[in-house]
Amino acid sequence: MSDSPLLNHLLELRSRLLRSVLVILVVFAALAYFANDIYHFVAQPLLMNMPVGSQMIATDVAAPFFTPFKLTLVVALALTVPYLLWQIWGFIAPGLYGREKRLVIPLLATSTLLFYAGIAFAYFVVLPLAMAFFSSAAPEGVTVATDISRYLDFILAIFVAFGIAFETPVAIMLLIWTGTCTRESLAKKRPYIIVGAFAIGMLLTPPDVISQTLLAIPMWLLFELGLQVSRWYTPTPQEDDDVV
Numbered sequence: 751m752s753d754s755p756l757l758n759h760l761l762e763l764r765s766r767l768l769r770s771v772l773v774i775l776v777v778f779a780a781l782a783y784f785a786n787d788i789y790h791f792v793a794q795p796l797l798m799n800m801p802v803g804s805q806m807i808a809t810d811v812a813a814p815f816f817t818p819f820k821l822t823l824v825v826a827l828a829l830t831v832p833y834l835l836w837q838i839w840g841f842i843a844p845g846l847y848g849r850e851k852r853l854v855i856p857l858l859a860t861s862t863l864l865f866y867a868g869i870a871f872a873y874f875v876v877l878p879l880a881m882a883f884f885s886s887a888a889p890e891g892v893t894v895a896t897d898i899s900r901y902l903d904f905i906l907a908i909f910v911a912f913g914i915a916f917e918t919p920v921a922i923m924l925l926i927w928t929g930t931c932t933r934e935s936l937a938k939k940r941p942y943i944i945v946g947a948f949a950i951g952m953l954l955t956p957p958d959v960i961s962q963t964l965l966a967i968p969m970w971l972l973f974e975l976g977l978q979v980s981r982w983y984t985p986t987p988q989e990d991d992d993v994v
Contacts, residue, residue, distance in 0.1 A: 769837065770837050777829055778826035785822040786818050807896070809897050809899075839858060868914070871968065872908045872912040872913075915969045919976035921976070922977065933977060943973050951965035951966035
């Protein structure tokens with residue numbers, strides 16, 4: 751029974767999941783001491799644009815303790831993404847054909863870098879602009895005092911949205927590689943892609959025009975980048991399909 755292929759796959763999957771969880775916990779433990787510093791760093795776009803004399807608040811009793819650790823856990827997860835992808839790759843690689851392996855490895859690396867680039871763009875460009883706008887738009891007599899938990903939920907939504915949006919070139923390459931679309935057909939759909947980018951920006955970001963626009967425009971530009979990169983890739987049925 752121990753030689754069952756299905757059982758062996760399940761045991762390998764369990765082993766890789768356990769190693770992944772262990773690595774996340776180790777990184778979290780290493781960062782836990784700096785939880786407050788990490789939260790302060792992430793809160794800088796808001797803190798720098800708050801009116802003089804105002805500050806962030808905590809409306810829940812346990813929020814000052816748990817919120818920084820919640821953010822630290824998310825940071826630990828983000829930092830271990832390359833290792834997690836490596837575990838996923840190690841699990842699925844034996845069942846892939848040679849040409850699939852040659853494509854998947856650079857796609858995994860590229861998608862990781864693009865996800866980090868999306869988060870960096872959101873932190874250094876989007877959040878400062880959005881926070882400056884929100885702080886200046888407060889009606890007279892209203893004190894800006896953002897709850898730390900709600901701010902964390904806001905920025906995590908922004909980070910995830912921009913991280914996913916920056917995967918657009920990878921999505922374009924996969925569509926062309928699988929034969930779902932051709933470069934020419936995607937180019938003809940450009941007007942619909944632009945409208946769709948703004949619709950996605952409206953759905954994925956908080957309800958403000960700045961975040962929506964700053965998500966939609968990079969998605970459109972990344973779509974154009976994906977089309978340009980696809981010039982150098984033409985799937986051919988003669989490619990070697992042997993498992994290696």
